[in-house]
Amino acid sequence: MDGNNYLSVNSLTKYIRRKFDADPYLRNVFVKGELSNVKIHPSGHIYFTLKDDKSRIQSAMFRTAAKDLKFKPEEGMNVLITGDVNVYEASGQYQLYVQSMQPDGVGALYLAYEQLKNELAKEGLFDARWKQSLPVLPRTIGVITAQSGAALRDICSTIQRRYPLASIVLFPAIVQGPQAAPSIVRSIEQASSYGSLDVLIIGRGGGSIEDLWAFNEETVARAIFSCKIPIISAVGHETDTTIADFVSDRRAPTPTAAAELAVPSREELFERILDRKRSIYKSFSNQIKHERKRLQHFQQSYPLQFPERLYRPFTERLSGLSDRLVRNKSELTVNRKAEHERLQRMLLFYSPEQKIKDGTKNASLLTERLTRSILQELRTKKDRFETSIRMLKALNPLDIMDRGFSIVYKDGNVSNSIEDFITGEQIQVRVQDGVLDAEIKSIRTNVVVSKFL
Template identity: 35%
Template sequence: MSQNSTVYQVSELTDEMRRLMETSYPEIWIEGELSSLSTPASGHLYFSLKDARSQLRCAMFKGRASINRYKPKAGDLVRVRAKISVYTARGDLQCIVQHIEEAGVGLLQKRFEELKAELHRQGLFEQKYKRPIPKFPKHIGVITSPSGAAVRDVLSALARRCPGIPVTVYPAVVQGETAAESIMSALRDASQHKQCDVLILTRGGGSLEDLWCFNHEGLARMIFDCSIPLVSGVGHEVDVTIADLVADMRAPTPTAAAELISPDTDQLFSQLKSLQFRLPNAQKRGLEQLAQNVDMLSKQLKHPKTTLRQKMDALEVTGKRLHRAAQQGLKWQHTSIETMARTLAANQPQRLIEQKQRELNQSSSRLLRANQHLRISTADKLNAIGGQLNLVSPLATLERGFSITRDKQHNIIRSQDQVKAGDQVTVQTVDATLSCSVTNIDDSTVQKVR
């Protein structure tokens, strides 16, 4: 061995390998078939990614696994975003997975539909939340790539239609992994500056993967919460993104977005010329109409003396009507008084009192007779019931020579089965209670009735 050769301890070498791999591959995307999936109780995920020639060990820790939308299954073709490291305890190369998803365009479409359904359920697409786009904006903001074709189309359309409106471009990356965060940052800047009263979010056409940053949930919620009205002009007319659905207005192309929010100065000048031609005619017609109204009103005017004479005549007529009505009212009152006097005479109180007294005396006599009859009838019924009750009274039975026999517990003895020789019993007669002892039981003298 050469004296200058470096000798590594195993742990030193594995640590050096780990640092080298983590520095060289801080975060990459890897695609492969998922196999050997393990989901222990700790919540971590352990699996392998493989293709036709190789495989890699992977670990996804609980914090990342719990927030990942896709639930991996063995055999799926997946794409993971991971950091490459070395598991120093065994010296194994492994991937520390941050995100996992199904691979392929079909997966992107599936994720698009799922997010679209969820945001629709939460009401982010409802028309009632759309902010109105100003008809004559004072300042327009454009969020897009400063070097793309879309910004040139938008600025060209705005310069052609309304060159006097100031335009501010908020630069953003509109494709790739960092695009969504870049767009949200630009949107945040535009909202904080508050110098624009309408925004355009735009980029040119592309594949589903190219436009995927516009399907970011965080971007959709930021557009929904934005205080400035926003028009989305992403891709071509056939391209529909989540940003288009959440925006206050959707344009089929970037140029169409610029045309939707900007007034056409040529058209406005044409309308102004038309108004300049129509205004004198409208003023002339208005003055003629006013002159006709003045003529009509002047014909309706009357001299005050004529009006006063008419009012005096009407007052005289009203006075005569009032006098006649007062006389008729007095006559009616006299007639009513005479009628009431005759009615009162026919219904003198003394006469009514005498009649009611006679009726009261007759009712009192009938009441006394009915009360006496009721007492007699009730007494007869009571005597009859008392006699019937006495017939079934136990005392009456005892007076006829019968007695009642009870045991020590004072239970009435009805059968010989309730006593035996030697028992103490009591015998109740009509005038005394006898204490007896049973010496013999003889049932030969008893006639049983069945």
């Protein structure tokens, strides 16, 4: 068969794809199954395998559809999917292109809520160690809520009734719908940069989970956690619980309760002041009574009834010390006078002229003694020097040569034994007036020479 009649792989794949496109039953199909091999691409696309106990199909959910998901697809999750079935030409495989996805058996929002709650709890955003304490007497209170909502009216009326000294600063925000989370985050940032807020209330009235969903967004939770101002969360009614409630420093079941947490009651403060006043008055009264009793006790004591007996010992001691002072003064005067007279006599006896004469005489004696000592030392040193010269001269080998002796050198070293030499060896002989180079002709032992020829 002619090769031109064969289809290419690409042509066959395109033909199959057209068949998928033409089949209306492969459009907007509803499929349920279990997620497997879930891969969330950084671009926002999600790729996974949808399977049951008998079959599986490759699936893809592109970013435009995935951005509307309220929860995070995870391995093993059972889901309900709506999408189209078509062929992926590059691999020739058919796959499911997902348009929407929701959990099977539980609401998507509830699942997203649980997922984010668990994730933030693992990070420690709910830990009590991060919770800030509320001020006892706040001056300025910030409120983040809808500008026209009932929550704002409840908060303002409660604060004015309980603690009118506090001022209220509103940071209006959208609290429902797609733009709610970014709006709440911006308001938290504005409140953080305001500079003089003591406490911040964030909340709104009740509603469905969809209505309250902005307070379950991760961006809002992290903005609350990062805020340095103590935050009271007041979202919905008492039965409503959001992620913002867990992250905030305190949770109030309603906006009115949040205002009650933020400020003290005026009546309670008055009562506390009165109690403190009564306590202080009672304390001072008791102290005055105690001091009055002490005073009475001291007034009735023996020393205060006879005060002269207190200072009598000191008067007697003062008198004794005065007498001693007079006696010591007289004795000191007599002693100083005698010492003065003695020094005058010494000055008359030892006149400057006499001191000069005595000093001159002592100097002459010392000079004479020094001269004798130097001469004696010189004689001693001279005798020792002459003795050393005689000894050195006696030991000088050159003087020995004057008497006819000589010194034999071999290789520059002095040799004094025939065992150091061999016949025919060159040697040097040092005599009194020079050095002789010689050669050994023969070696004889124990030879007595009486006369040199």
